[in-house]
Amino acid sequence: MSATQKHIALNVDAIRKDFPILNREVNGKPLIYFDNAATSQTPQQVIDVIVDYYSNYNANIHRGVHALSQEATDAYEQARIKIQKHFNAKHVHEIIYTSGTTHGINLVANGFSSLLKKGDEVIVSALEHHSNIVPWQMLCERTGATLKVIPMNANGELVLSEYDALLNKNTKLVFVNHISNALGTINPIKSIIEKAHAVGAAVLVDGAQSCPHIRPDVQALDVDFYVCSAHKICGPTGVGMLYGKEEWLKKLPPYQGGGEMIAEVSFEKTTYAGLPHKFEAGTPNVCGGIAFGAALDYMNSIGFDTIANYENELLVYATKQLEQIEGLKIYGTAKEKTSVISFNVGNIHPYDIGTILDKMGIAVRTGHHCAQPIMDYYKIPGTIRASFMFYNTKEEIDTFITALKKAVIMLS
Ligand SMILES: *Cc1c(COP(=O)(O)O)cnc(C)c1O
Numbered sequence: 001m002s003a004t005q006k007h008i009a010l011n012v013d014a015i016r017k018d019f020p021i022l023n024r025e026v027n028g029k030p031l032i033y034f035d036n037a038a039t040s041q042t043p044q045q046v047i048d049v050i051v052d053y054y055s056n057y058n059a060n061i062h063r064g065v066h067a068l069s070q071e072a073t074d075a076y077e078q079a080r081i082k083i084q085k086h087f088n089a090k091h092v093h094e095i096i097y098t099s100g101t102t103h104g105i106n107l108v109a110n111g112f113s114s115l116l117k118k119g120d121e122v123i124v125s126a127l128e129h130h131s132n133i134v135p136w137q138m139l140c141e142r143t144g145a146t147l148k149v150i151p152m153n154a155n156g157e158l159v160l161s162e163y164d165a166l167l168n169k170n171t172k173l174v175f176v177n178h179i180s181n182a183l184g185t186i187n188p189i190k191s192i193i194e195k196a197h198a199v200g201a202a203v204l205v206d207g208a209q210s211c212p213h214i215r216p217d218v219q220a221l222d223v224d225f226y227v228c229s230a231h232k233i234c235g236p237t238g239v240g241m242l243y244g245k246e247e248w249l250k251k252l253p254p255y256q257g258g259g260e261m262i263a264e265v266s267f268e269k270t271t272y273a274g275l276p277h278k279f280e281a282g283t284p285n286v287c288g289g290i291a292f293g294a295a296l297d298y299m300n301s302i303g304f305d306t307i308a309n310y311e312n313e314l315l316v317y318a319t320k321q322l323e324q325i326e327g328l329k330i331y332g333t334a335k336e337k338t339s340v341i342s343f344n345v346g347n348i349h350p351y352d353i354g355t356i357l358d359k360m361g362i363a364v365r366t367g368h369h370c371a372q373p374i375m376d377y378y379k380i381p382g383t384i385r386a387s388f389m390f391y392n393t394k395e396e397i398d399t400f401i402t403a404l405k406k407a408v409i410m411l412s
Contacts, residue, residue: 016391018391019041022041031361035385036339040212040232046291062260087218091246097240097285100231100237109139111251112252116144119146120145125176126152126374129371152377158187178216179207181209184340208228209232227243236291246275249276249278325345351367352407353384364385366385
C-alpha cells in the first residue's frame with residue numbers, strides 16, 4: 001500500500017460475521033441487502049447493547065434515585081458524549097437527542113416560526129428528501145417567508161451559480177442535504193455554508209445519508225444545525241440527533257412541552273430547563289440513545305476512511321457492470337457521489353424489476369425515494385436504487401447483475 005493511502009484494507013468476511021441478518025435467506029436464496037440508503041443493518045455488538053439494556057438496567061432516566069435509573073442515566077449521557085466527540089461538537093449540550101432526522105428538522109423549522117417574518121427568504125435545494133422540503137413549506141406558510149430552490153443539473157449536481165444568485169440580505173435560512181439519498185450526490189456543503197454566512201443566513205444540513213459514509217466535523221464545517229438518524233448508521237430506528245450551535249439552541253423556543261424540559265412549573269408560569277433538556281420533553285428512547293453510541297463505536301472501530309474507500313470500490317465495480325446492460329440509464333452521475341446507484345432499464349417499470357429481484361433474494365428500493373422533485377426533473381415516475389454498505393461484497397454485485405439481466409429478459 002502506498003504512503004498516500006491512509007485506509008487499511010477492509011476485511012469484509014470478518015465484518016459480515018458481525019451481522020446476523022446477512023445469514024438469512026429470502027425466497028430460498030441468500031439475502032443480498034442493497035437497500036442500505038433506506039436503513040442499514042445492525043451488528044451483533046449493537047444488538048448486544050440493546051439486549052443488555054432491557055435485561056439488566058431498563059429504567060426511566062434523570063428522575064430516579066435508585067440504582068437502575070442512575071445506571072441508565074449514566075449510559076444515556078455517556079452516549080451523548082460519544083456523539084459529541086464523533087461529530088466534534090464544542091459542547092455536549094449542543095447534542096439534542098431526537099427520534100430521527102425528520103424530528104430534528106421539524107424541531108428547527110418550528111423554532112424558526114417565531115424568528116421569521118414576511119419578506120424573509122428560505123432556500124432549499126432541488127435534491128432534498130421530502131422531510132427536508134415539507135417542514136420548510138409549512139414554515140413559510142406560517143410566517144409569510146418565501147421558499148426558493150437551488151436547481152440541479154442533469155448529472156444530479158446543484159447549480160451553484162444559481163445559488164449565488166438566490167442569496168441576498170433577506171435570506172435567513174438555507175437547508176441542504178450533505179448527500180442526496182436518491183442519487184448519492186455529495187454536495188459541497190462547506191462552500192454552501194460559507195456563502196450563506198456571508199449574507200447572515202443560518203444553515204441546516206441534513207446528514208442522514210452522509211453519516212454512514214463519512215465523519216462530519218461540525219466545527220470545521222461551521223454549520224449551524226446538523227441532523228441524522230441512527231438507523232442509517234448501524235443503530236436502531238427511532239433515535240437520532242440534532243446538533244445545534246449553542247447560540248442558536250438558546251435562541252430557539254422549545255418544540256414540545258412536557259416532563260424533563262422544564263425548570264419549574266406553576267399554572268402562572270413555567271420556566272424551561274437549560275440545554276439540552278429544553279428540547280427533550282418526555283421519556284426519551286433511552287435504549288436507542290445508548291445503542292446509537294454503540295453504533296458509532298462500531299463504525300469507528302472499522303474507520304471511516306476504510307469504509308469510504310471500500311464502498312467507493314463497490315460503487316465503481318457495480319457502475320461499470322451496470323453500464324454494459326443495454327438500455328440501462330443511471331440517474332445521478334455527479335463527480336462526487338457515494339455508493340448509491342439509481343437507474344432504470346428501457347421503459348420497464350422499476351417496481352416490476354424490484355419484484356423479480358426480491359424473488360431472487362435481492363433487496364433494492366424502487367419508487368421516488370421520497371424525492372419526487374428529482375423524479376419530476378428527469379420526467380420519470382421513479383428509479384431502482386441499489387445502495388451499498390461496507391458489509392456488501394463484489395460477489396453480491398455479480399449475483400445482482402446476473403439477476404437483473406434475467407429480470408430484463410423476462411420483462412422485455
Ligand atoms: C432517510 C432520510 C431522511 C429521513 O430520515 P428519518 O430517519 O426517516 O427521519 C431525511 N433525509 C435524507 C437525505 C434521508 O436519507
